[in-house]
Amino acid sequence: MKKVALIGFGAAAIGFLKGMIDNGNIKDYEVDVYEMGRDIENSGFGGLKYDGKLFISKNMGGDLEIPTNIQREIVEFFLEKADMISYENGKKVYKKDIEHGLSFDDEDLFKKFYNEGFEPVKSEFFHIGTDALADTVKKIYQDFEKEENINFHFNSKIEKINKFESHYTINNINKNYDHLILAVGRRGHKLVKSLIAQEPKIVLSNNKVDLGVRFELPDHVVQELNDKMYEFKLRLKTKTGYTVRTFCNNPSGEVTLEKYDDFVTVNGHAKANKKTKNTNFAILVTHSFTQPFNDPIGYGSYISKLSNILSGGEKVILQTYEDFYNSNRTKKVGRVEPTLSDDSYILGDLNLVFPRKTVESIIDFMERLNEVIPGITYPDNLLYGVEAKFYGNKVDNSLFDNLKIIGDSSGWTRSITYAAAHGYLISNTL
Numbered sequence: 095m096k097k098v099a100l101i102g103f104g105a106a107a108i109g110f111l112k113g114m115i116d117n118g119n120i121k122d123y124e125v126d127v128y129e130m131g132r133d134i135e136n137s138g139f140g141g142l143k144y145d146g147k148l149f150i151s152k153n154m155g156g157d158l159e160i161p162t163n164i165q166r167e168i169v170e171f172f173l174e175k176a177d178m179i180s181y182e183n184g185k186k187v188y189k190k191d192i193e194h195g196l197s198f199d200d201e202d203l204f205k206k207f208y209n210e211g212f213e214p215v216k217s218e219f220f221h222i223g224t225d226a227l228a229d230t231v232k233k234i235y236q237d238f239e240k241e242e243n244i245n246f247h248f249n250s251k252i253e254k255i256n257k258f259e260s261h262y263t264i265n266n267i268n269k270n271y272d273h274l275i276l277a278v279g280r281r282g283h284k285l286v287k288s289l290i291a292q293e294p295k296i297v298l299s300n301n302k303v304d305l306g307v308r309f310e311l312p313d314h315v316v317q318e319l320n321d322k323m324y325e326f327k328l329r330l331k332t333k334t335g336y337t338v339r340t341f342c343n344n345p346s347g348e349v350t351l352e353k354y355d356d357f358v359t360v361n362g363h364a365k366a367n368k369k370t371k372n373t374n375f376a377i378l379v380t381h382s383f384t385q386p387f388n389d390p391i392g393y394g395s396y397i398s399k400l401s402n403i404l405s406g407g408e409k410v411i412l413q414t415y416e417d418f419y420n421s422n423r424t425k426k427v428g429r430v431e432p433t434l435s436d437d438s439y440i441l442g443d444l445n446l447v448f449p450r451k452t453v454e455s456i457i458d459f460m461e462r463l464n465e466v467i468p469g470i471t472y473p474d475n476l477l478y479g480v481e482a483k484f485y486g487n488k489v490d491n492s493l494f495d496n497l498k499i500i501g502d503s504s505g506w507t508r509s510i511t512y513a514a515a516h517g518y519l520i521s522n523t524l
């Protein structure tokens with residue numbers, strides 16, 4: 095029986111294992127899953143821990159071509175475990191109380207944004223919610239655990255990969271693996287980096303990082319958008335030439351910290367049952383670099399760290415829109431009450447963190463968005479920084495038959511649906 099080491103148990107690994115079971119390959123392979131989280135409750139990262147918004151879209155979530163029927167199959171797999179699907183006369187139906195809809199289905203709304211220069215991104219979305227998500231992932235894990243040929247090893251951070259002629263070994267574990275599947279997400283970038291050092295040919299490209307802010311405002315300003323589509327995604331080419339996009343809208347949500355090994359950034363999520371009065375979403379500026387610079391992750395990390403240095407530790411900077419616009423340090427917030435706990439931020443000036451071009455891109459985006467959604471640029475609305483989205487190095491998975499990098503760590507995906515679908519499709523190549 096061939097041996098597979100699957101490193102990481104996140105969305106991509108879930109898709110991979112589901113694929114192995116669905117296509118019947120699992121009976122010919124023994125799969126050891128190594129996850130650094132202490133146990134299932136303490137595992138997972140990002141969208142599998144917070145929020146759980148699932149999308150079906152050709153225009154967002156990753157740079158792979160994933161047929162929508164595969165995307166739907168993946169999404170329905172999660173929804174089924176979340177108990178959000180029922181069967182009527184043998185047909186699947188989505189339960190009525192789940193948050194589900196189509197973005198920019200409303201033609202008038204679509205045109206309003208379009209005419210102002212925005213590109214509204216169409217997608218179908220479902221929202222599981224942070225609270226229901228933990229149970230969903232646990233149920234998936236319990237089903238996989240029942241499989242004879244899948245062995246889970248928690249509390250197992252893999253730090254070393256050794257490549258031999260026909261097999262791999264990991265850490266100091268005395269076992270030869272015929273296949274190595276890396277599914278470590280963005281958090282596992284150090285491991286991917288060490289693999290790339292051994293196999294530099296595997297990198298196809300690496301030139302982008304998205305940097306910006308998490309924006310927070312009262313629900314009522316964006317009520318129409320929240321009611322019509324829960325998640326609105328927009329792109330705009332700003333006057334600086336940089337493209338700015340919205341990402342991860344959380345109606346009645348909360349702003350949170352996102353912890354990396356040596357810095358913290360900001361993020362947001364929404365719970366299905368515990369609501370706040372504020373909506374938050376990310377406003378991200380895409381920074382693309384050309385030769386000789388080739389370290390966008392380093393660039394994004396430095397800018398993120400700078401916000402932590404200015405805040406005096408593991409904190410981010412919070413500023414009102416008016417002060418951001420005028421480049422004044424915020425000393426007092428106004429009518430919008432921050433949802434991030436007050437030991438996680440200091441009031442400050444994000445103009446000391448971001449380069450001028452980034453600031454100008456954000457302001458241009460906000461001012462134009464205000465033309466479509468009056469109230470976006472209310473002086474009291476809040477900006478938290480830095481929010482960063484790192485794109486992993488895009489890897490070439492066709493190079494080796496017995497080594498595959500899947501999900502966000504491959505650089506090709508940036509969502510639960512795409513990461514899981516990537517794993518699902520790769521399981522067929524074994």
Ligand SMILES: Cc1cc2nc3c(=O)[nH]c(=O)nc-3n(C[C@H](O)[C@H](O)[C@H](O)COP(=O)(O)OP(=O)(O)OC[C@H]3O[C@@H](n4cnc5c(N)ncnc54)[C@H](O)[C@@H]3O)c2cc1C
Nearest residue numbers: 102104105106130140141147252279282501502508509510
């Ligand atoms: C706060 C936040 C909210 C998000 N919300 C959404 C959302 O609502 N909808 C959406 O579609 N996407 C969302 N995303 C993005 C989404 O989470 C990712 O695109 C997706 O989870 C990627 O799947 P993955 O399997 O590649 O990585 P992950 O899901 O991150 O899984 C990687 C796993 O590998 C483990 N690991 C890492 N390194 C090692 C190692 N060295 N050894 C062993 N194990 C290791 C990690 O502990 C983790 O469990 C969000 C991201 C963040 C950060």
